[in-house]
Amino acid sequence: MGESNIKSILDELKSLTEDAISRLQTMDEEELLRLANHRQTLVxxxxxxKDKVTEDDREQIAYILSFDxxxxxxxxxxxQEAGKWLQxxxxxxxxRNGYQQNYAVDSWFIDHRK
Incomplete structure (x- = not known):
């Protein structure tokens, strides 16, 4: 049972990672967050x-990690793009604040000429 579970987890991780790599340039922040969360759950x-990991499993883990x-x-x-946008x-x-000063409606503005 343990070996088949390890194999199924690794197969799902591999499939998930390969799918992500195939569309990586079009993935947005939310998709990457879902990917990271799903992968973390599987890990x-x-x-x-981990005590039942075989040498074949280690090779598959190395393959999966090569995409990280x-x-x-x-x-x-x-x-970085989000940081630039915020900046x-x-x-x-x-x-905008330089042009939109809030003044009280019933106040006086006095300009002193020099």
Whole structure:
């Protein structure tokens, strides 16, 4: 039972990872988050059976892990894009605030000429 569970977990991890790699450039943040969560769930299951891992399983794990660099690079790219967007929004807000000063309706504005 343990070996078949390990094999099924690794097969699902492999399938999930290969699918993600095939469409990595079109995946958005939410899809990558779901991928990471699903993979983490499978890894947590796998860890409970790690004492029954065979050499073939180790090879399959190495194959699956070989894709992690590409996935992490995509996540980092999206993180940088989000950071740039937030920075632009902050700049726009700051510029807008310069023109949209809040004045009290019943107040007086006195300009002192020099």
């Amino acid at each position: 947590d299951l796998f860890i409970t059976m 660099i590409a996935i992490v690079e995509r996540m980092e790219f999206l993180k 632009r929004q902050g700049s726009i807000k700051q510029q």
